[in-house]
Amino acid sequence: MKIAIISVSDKGQKLALNLKEQLDDDSTVLKTDIYHKNVKKHFPYLFYEYDAIIAIMASGILIRTIAPLIESKVTDPAILNIDDNGNFVISTLSGHLGGANKLTKKIANLIDAIPVITTSTDVNKKLGIDVLAKDLYLSIDNTKEILFFNKAILDGKKLEFTINPEKNFKYLFEYIEKVTLEMDVSFSHSNDVNTNEIHVACDNHKIILKEKSIVVGIGCRRGKECFKIYEGLSDSIDKLGIHISRINMLSSAEIKKDEQGILELSDKLNIPVNFVGLDKLKLFESNDIQKSEFVYSKFGIYGVCEPSALITAGFDSKLIYKKTSYDGVTISVAISK
Incomplete structure (x- = not known):
């Protein structure tokens, strides 16, 4: 999830910085960007570039600003509204499909606030x-x-x-x-x-x-045992709330095609593994992947787990779990459009 936090007051900006610091440590959050003031100028951009927008401001300002931008519960981003003092976190738009309700509970927990959810089923x-x-x-x-x-x-x-x-x-x-x-x-x-x-x-x-196709990208040091790779995979999908039977594919780079730990994991979980060719990995471009100069110096590619997962998940796929290290194992998760 890509999150934008926008504030209008100095107190709100301080809250935004505190929130960003906590979200940056969350592997399910790909990036968190902060914007301050110029609400009418920023929102038309934020609305289409981020999965979620956290607006620290009066609800009246927020509602008047987003009203002309709202299109559909299927495409609109999740929008949360927080008061300057951080007392309440309100799920304002796209509570279900956009994930605003779930994010509201997470953010409220992070800043010790009261979550406010109004959708009828909930x-x-x-x-x-x-x-x-x-x-x-x-x-x-x-x-x-x-x-x-x-x-x-x-x-x-x-x-x-x-x-x-x-x-x-x-x-x-x-x-x-x-x-x-x-x-x-x-x-x-x-x-x-x-x-x-x-x-x-x-x-x-x-x-x-x-x-949707869920692909777990795997990178690892040579000779990494199956159970060590599984520990990283298990932790990542637990944080995403994904059951092991929901995974459609494992993926890595072709340089790992003889890695016994990955092959054994694929066999034990009965989940196929796709090894992506180096030529495809070298050509692949995405602003969302984390680039490793060390990996590039050894193999001529900037990463293994993130690009292989995205390529395997298909065109227009996106990361839902950024590259996270687990004692010599790196795990990411991508999902098809």
Whole structure:
């Protein structure tokens, strides 16, 4: 997640700097940039360049500024509103698909504030269909149906989930079982459903949830043991809330294609691994990857885990977990569009 923090007062700027310092240590946050004053000038840029905007200012200023920019719950960034004293963190826009509700709770915890969330499903302790999709990294084929399904959930109606019997959907079952918010569901199986899809039906309405491709990029020192690589992978997906069965692919550079630790991990987890050619890695460009001069001096490429994950996840993919080191192992996670 790329986060912009914008403030208008000196007190707000001080709070922004404190918040940035904490977020910079979070591997799920790719970058945090700070902006100060000139709200009307900055917002049209921030709105399209960041996944989330934290506005430390009066709500009136924020609402008047974003009103002309709002387009859709599918594309609008998450927007949070914080008062100068840091007493309240308010989820203002894109609470579910944009992740504002979840980010609100995280930020409130970091600055010891009160989180304010107003979405109907949340306040009524129900699990929205779009929350489920966001948490499990699923796309929604017809976002216009979200309103119907969330109203059905609020009304206590049962949702019928249909999945392919050949696919391991342990991540879905465990999520439904563990989540604290309520959703009344039943499951059925059909070979007519694609293995990467979940069909949800209620009262002649249907919505299709489709897995985005999740790729774990791996870099490691020569001879690193399988269990050491697994420890790094396990920690990263735990922080993202991803079940092991939700991972679609492992990835690394072709220089690691004989690395027994990676090959053994792929075999034990039953997750395929893609080794990306050096020519592709040399040509790959992204402002989001962390460049290593050491790796470049040895192999002529600026990195292994981040670029290999992004290339494997496909065009327009993005990082959701930046390169993080685990005792000689580096892990990143990318997701397809």
